[in-house]
Amino acid sequence: MIALVDSDVDVQSSACGALGELGEKAATSEVISRLMTALRDSDEDVRSRACDALGQLGEKAATSEGINRLVIVLGDSDENVQPSAREALGKLGEKAVTNEMISRLVIALGDSNEDVQWSARKALWKLGEKAATSEVISRLVIALGDSNEDVRWSACEALRLLGEKAATSEVISRLVIALEDSNADVWWSACGALGKLGEQAAMSEVISRLVIALGDSDRYVRSSACQALGKLGEKAATSEVISRLVIALGDSDDDVRLSACEALGELCQKAATSEVISGLVIALGDSDKHVRSSACRALGQLGEKAATSEVISQLVIAPGDSDEYVRGRACQALGGLGKKAPTSEVVSQLVIALGDSDEDVRSDACEALVKLGEKAATSEVINRLVIVLEDSNEYVRRSACQALGELGEKAATSEVISRLIIALGDSYKGVRRSAYEALGQLGEKAATSEVISRLVIVLEDSNEYVRRSACRALGELGEKAATSEVISRLVIALGDSYKGVRWSACEALGELGEKAATNEVISRLVIVLEDSNEYVRRSACRSLGELGEKAATSEVISQLVIALRDSDEDVRSGACEALGELGEKAATSEVISRLVIALGDSDVDVRSSACGALGELGKKAATSEVISQLVIALGDSYKGVRRSACEALGELGEKAATSEVVSRLVVVLEDSNEYVRRSAWRAIGELGEKAATSEVISRLVIALGDSYDGVRRSAWEALGELGEKAATSEVISRLVIALGDSDVDVRSSAHRALVKLDEKVATELSMKRLEIDGLVIESKKYEFEYDHFANCCGHLSPLI
Template identity: 25%
Template structure:
């Protein structure tokens, strides 16, 4: 077996006898960069790159001639990132003579980063072919079934763009126009834009290409350039047959050279997409433009007009039906299709709710309105009302909580939760909003129960609140779904016997409306460049993705399920407000595990914000049943809640109880002895996730951190990882004592993943890092532990990277 050479051993012995800082770590890596083992040389070169070891550039240049191609690949990348131009001649040599395509790729990238103008002639050759001067591994294509030159061609174009090489324009255009070549539209057009004004004639030619993709990226490149010639070419692009290209040209010209003629041209365009783009920029105070937009035949333009009117009003309330914006929105509400009408009504609900009282009353109380239309309008109204913060809107949001539509109910309840958390809101309105949440969280019927009203001091009083209920649904509402309408919406209804079970589209289920979901999907398919999703859109999409098997679901047909869903949603929202602590503690002792779990999660979130509020909450919960409870003498309400959770038969409730316990300070717990016994039982449980949650609680209760060291040998990988992360946070000295052996015993882990980035960058002192690095380095002189060296070198690097 090959041993590490004596000279390397001697070098290491000198290094590892002193404290190991960043400089010493670089020297250790330099030693291993000359090892007889190729994998060690790779790890060493990667470490020098990550540590930005500029003093090691000569050694890395030497590594460009290594026998192992992986070493050469990493050396080329490292030299580009370190930015030392002395590496340019060696990189050009590798680009010319190294047979490995991957080495050539990294050499091209490095030369671009180093602004190596002397490499431009070679790079130009690579744009159009393999180059007569350049050597290749002729067997590589047949061996790997991939021509590495295709990647190198793109990288060469990018490198020439960084060099702003004017002479590269011709070869780039030759490559673009080669019918047998790969599509270079994106890379070539971006490169021409970076090269500058000398590329304008070529970009102009590309704007007339038969390829829609090439024209689009040529216009986008022109949009990034500021010369008058670029603007002239953009003006011609306003006649392009593709509406996306016309929009791009219009919006760019509008920023650079706005004019009335430009608007007129866009408003007369035959594409509703272009007219929408113009509408988004118009000054709607000019009534002529508003009238033209109102008379546009396209529903998409009308929807854009609704959004434009809402944005133009900037949230300021409309106080009179005579105001032009009110009239315009009302016209769209009365005289448009369902989607536009709903959107307009939602905008009116946001801007002028008191002016449309009758319309709101009809929307929530009429039974003759088509269900889909009613649902769509209710959703839009709730969305509009959620932008308000007055008692009038709160009353209608309460009304919406009784809607027959699940999406409307949940949207309304979430909006009430937001109202309850607004600091600027009147305390009376805020208290009423909290009362609604509590009523749902306690599963009280709005029709039969009085809502507990909360005053500004957090006390409760009984006050009737008029709200509607969905407990008594009419036979019409419980009727079978309209199968024909569902088929028209593109739904897969499956077998005849399953047709009553409801829609299959996950996105439609989450949005609450299949037709809207279908429109959204079609719109996304038509759109080439889709913008970044909002947080709300991301949440909806994530929920939709969970339904992988497209199960048939009926969201509004089960009254018990509806009530339970609203209840759990309300409990979750209650966790955002300190005033609800007492109510949450009562719910946390529910016999229904899902309600108890939701309340415990809410209390845990509250503890993150104000643990003192939890500890000072009054005891209002009912007596806990069972023999164990009789032996427990609670002194605080929160202790009783935690005790109930830890003695639950449901593991999920126990786990959340442990998480809540871990948030409570030990010196404030009256009966910590009882909790210690319960946590000890959890530490011995066979369920690994329960052991994981028990460990932080154990430490909070004053447990000895050294006791947890045994869990570093746990049979569960998750427990071992969690133990090391916890020790790193709570007992770093102890973690350092064991991290080396643990990492070697768990090679699938990295130092970053075990200690955490925050621990590595903020909490480890320089002395602790040196101590840890020395512990790692001590293993490097043991020839019998060579298998561990590939783990140790990256770990030492991560300490100082």
């Protein structure tokens, strides 16, 4: 402190630096006051170091006086002090965002000195959307029309840095005008700003102007226009845009070709035309390595539509490129093309890439093999990945562990398991963690006594992430890992100092099944319901639910009822789910009352879970109050709640088959969401013959022609449950048509409905014998269905 007023400026400067390094611990009012005094020192180095120190002290230094002093320093006569002031304001966070500060930073963006511009941009970038106030945005809009081109450019840059919160209609309109600016720098900056504003800026006028900019004489404008179109998302993926971007792939400038590749990749599957794919294949042979790399990435982003033989054959060559970034991107692209890509040649090239001289390429090859799916799980691949477990680079070893885990049971050989056990002792924690996770993913084959013993030991690892992974692995190994030692160690882990370990221990105990449903485990999980961390509390709820009826003690039920009032919505939702899974023992009047209250929760997931829980509690929960509240939930604004309410009413059975319920379900049959409509039909089917009203039957006929096959299927299933009342001639006519539906599941559902029909239906069907004979012939095309269909007809043959 005394050193700050030393007569030697070097001592003062060092004192500022030392206080800054101490960070928030040094942020006393006296220190902050002395540093603010130092901001007025005659020596520029002292002023600069004082700025740095205030920034490092954190938000405690973000007092109004401190911010005002730093804003004044933004105009310091020394160009080395100004950047330090901007850097400090960026570090002080949201409290530092004042209009005066933003104004100074905007002015600094137009400074003739590039270092001043850079530090201003950096400060605004750190403040980001926090600086996007309406007043600031208004100032920037005005600046876009300034007579000084540097100011206009600075305003565009500032808006680009502020992001999507600056995407007002006025800003977008002004940026479109800026695309016609006489200054090229303003043009390309405006392009960049529109791209950063995201999909909100994807208006036809914006897209049209950007397409025009693709033909500009300035390469920076063309490049920025490509980038902006990519950032605007699917709305910008018009045929005109795509065609122009394909042309840009042949631009004379490297950066334009690079940006065109990136834009086409970002437009994703909508851009996956044959013209685009051909253009990107040509770009794979570009003279510029960055363009080749970007073309690889774009082809991977286009997905399976780009998985043509030509693309795959070209990408297979790319892992032999002279540039490591291109080789890595080629591996990523082959993985991104999905299950269509795993030809023997592709797999062989990726296996070769596992031995690449560059560690990033080797890591990318591991990840690509995983994405190719089961076809890549050959003995050659597995053997090579086992070798890669000894790679000199820890990230590659980690990727190899992850790859073996993702390949699943096919990779669960004794050699793989042995090598992963060795990897549990790796010096790098990331490798150890991935090895535990891989052993868990390999399933029951990996649940050897040696593996389980090693995982138990690892539960005491010094690294919290490793302990967490060990918990997860034990849970994934399932019931084979449910030894008394494992359960005891997981119970101890419930008290770990690290929340991630406690959370994973809860989940593991739930996954171990009924063997883990001991009194000790249940008692400990009840205690964990009061954990300070919401994720841990939620996991405890879920685990108690997974342990089932054995966990349905009065203490557990009482604590879960309390959890229904938790401040965290995920905990409340988890408590609902757990009570439903505990079964009839949990169907007390108190539980039912609390779940009814939860139907009115502010969170959609809680409301949905409450519906599900009431349905799972079954007939005991079928009170008039519950039914009334579920009927109200059928009109919820969230589709997931409406769907859950339908399912719950169906599960409550005949008691819920009131005229009010049936009438409301009929309304829901016209819901805009197909999953809700399907659930409504399932509910009607479960309610049985009481639901077979004339209105329901009329709706049934309409639903049999629904555009969504899941709705048609559910409607047929409902028909089989509604009984004789539903067997009208019109319904039967639709039944015959459905036997030839394009969807196999719909045909199968119609077959099942046929079996449940009686003499009345058989009489109707005898009038349509010729139609049925034709459908029998048609059904022979689907051998797996034919026997089922023949059985259906055989069931009715005595009646027809």
